[in-house]
Amino acid sequence: MEHTSLLERVLRGIALTLVVIFFMFPIVWIFMMSFQTNETILRIPPQLVFEPTLANYTALITGKLETASGTLDIAFMRNLWNSVFLSVTSVAVALLLGVPAAYAFARHKFRGSEDIAFTLLSFRFAPALLVLLPLTLYFQKLGLANTYFGLIWVYQLICLPLILWIVRGYFEDIPADIEYAYRIGGHSWFATFRKIALPLAGPGIAAAGLLAFIFAWNNFVFALVLASADKQPVTVGALAFITSSGIQYGQISAAIVLSITPTLALALYAQRYLVEGLSLGAVKG
Numbered sequence: 001m002e003h004t005s006l007l008e009r010v011l012r013g014i015a016l017t018l019v020v021i022f023f024m025f026p027i028v029w030i031f032m033m034s035f036q037t038n039e040t041i042l043r044i045p046p047q048l049v050f051e052p053t054l055a056n057y058t059a060l061i062t063g064k065l066e067t068a069s070g071t072l073d074i075a076f077m078r079n080l081w082n083s084v085f086l087s088v089t090s091v092a093v094a095l096l097l098g099v100p101a102a103y104a105f106a107r108h109k110f111r112g113s114e115d116i117a118f119t120l121l122s123f124r125f126a127p128a129l130l131v132l133l134p135l136t137l138y139f140q141k142l143g144l145a146n147t148y149f150g151l152i153w154v155y156q157l158i159c160l161p162l163i164l165w166i167v168r169g170y171f172e173d174i175p176a177d178i179e180y181a182y183r184i185g186g187h188s189w190f191a192t193f194r195k196i197a198l199p200l201a202g203p204g205i206a207a208a209g210l211l212a213f214i215f216a217w218n219n220f221v222f223a224l225v226l227a228s229a230d231k232q233p234v235t236v237g238a239l240a241f242i243t244s245s246g247i248q249y250g251q252i253s254a255a256i257v258l259s260i261t262p263t264l265a266l267a268l269y270a271q272r273y274l275v276e277g278l279s280l281g282a283v284k285g
Contacts (some may be wrong), residue, residue, distance in 0.1 A: 033250060034250065083235070084153055087217045102164050106172045117165070117168070132221060156214060167208050
């Protein structure tokens with residue numbers, strides 16, 4: 001059994017503390033900025049002790065942004081709702097299409113299966129700007145421009161290759177003998193897929209869904225071009241804080257705090273599924 005000295009444990013603790021401070025400092029600093037005014041934020045040197053204010057959050061919730069040139073109407077809460085709706089819906093559609101496809105690629109080998117799977121994965125390789133112009137033209141002809149349906153269709157194309165390849169690996173790690181034994185009992189392939197494969201691959205599906213949600217939530221280019229202000233997500237809505245009277249750093253910080261809250265809450269909730277996924281495939285038949 002390996003024993004570590006007191007000095008080694010102290011040094012390891014100091015090193016871990018420094019790493020945590022290094023990576024968490026920007027988040028903590030933005031959180032502090034969200035409770036400050038622009039005047040306090042721009043002071044040199046910066047002040048760690050200040051009088052907090054909720055004016056930034058009030059401006060976001062009420063939609064009234066006070067600037068030096070007057071009051072501006074902002075739709076941040078609507079943008080936040082758009083992000084939640086677009087991300088959740090697109091991930092749900094991608095899971096509905098991607099999980100059965102991943103199971104088919106993992107269990108049924110046919111001619112061209114690897115080529116098809118790689119072609120779907122290649123959608124993630126293409127830069128957004130490469131397909132933005134033709135996609136915009138097609139959307140205008142089909143009447144999908146500035147619609148939730150069009151944005152969801154684009155978003156799920158972003159999520160689908162990621163879900164397909166991650167979940168496929170989890171299905172391949174599940175011993176096929178378990179499913180064969182269940183099929184011998186007279187059950188159909190769909191019942192086997194629903195009652196055996198899906199529960200065993202649950203942690204992998206949760207992990208893929210979480211990563212796909214983050215990718216969809218952070219999307220910027222497609223929503224900027226394909227949607228108007230009333231349908232744009234929070235990533236595009238943040239541009240409203242760059243006004244003619246200057247950049248509203250306090251409101252931007254408060255918007256960042258509110259926008260990362262859903263993804264942070266989802267990550268904390270799905271953490272147990274991610275941990276369970278580490279043991280998937282540890283025992284193979």
